[in-house]
Amino acid sequence: MRMPPIKPGDLSDEQRPLDEQARRIMDGQRVPFTSTDEDGALVGPFPALLRFPRLARPLLEWFTTVAGESVLPARVREVAILATGARYGAAYELYSHSRVASAIGLSSAVVAGLVAGQRPSGLTPEQEIAHDVAACLYTGGPLPGALYRAAVGCLGAAGTAELVFLIAQYTGISLVLNAYDVPLPADAE
Structure with a gap:
């Protein structure tokens, strides 16, 4: 710390x-x-x-x-946040948002898979899009046209924009957490 x-x-x-x-x-x-x-x-x-x-x-x-003013369902948001946190290994983000994800009904298997950096089975189509957009964006290249069109088709233009900004936001938070070596609280698993 x-x-x-x-x-x-x-x-x-x-x-x-x-x-x-x-x-x-x-x-x-x-x-x-x-x-x-x-x-x-x-x-x-x-x-x-x-x-x-x-x-x-x-x-x-x-x-x-x-x-x-979210237009995205809470579970879709948490999939994107956990996929982003896993990419950066942001321990506090993974701790806190694993608990949020579980509290809003994502299964323990889905949460565990996301935290492990995987695309777990059992995701809804909207959650799959959220995961795939996050996974693509953190590789550093442009979002492919087919994935962008799939996101807009599934989440709408406003939902896709919110998803992109959410991923950018949690990338920033992950970097802050890692730069300052933020520890986990005592109740973390």
């Missing part, structure tokens, strides 16, 4: 609004994972984000925009 959590009482005036925004995001999602430590400080990507408010503010706004 390169940046320890910041206790609520130790937050600067510039950090406090970001901390409050992050807590509202978590409360709104009723997260099924540990997001604070025993002192009430935010964990996960937040210790690093809070230390750089100028950089974190637009990231949190982007997150709120993509998550708040």
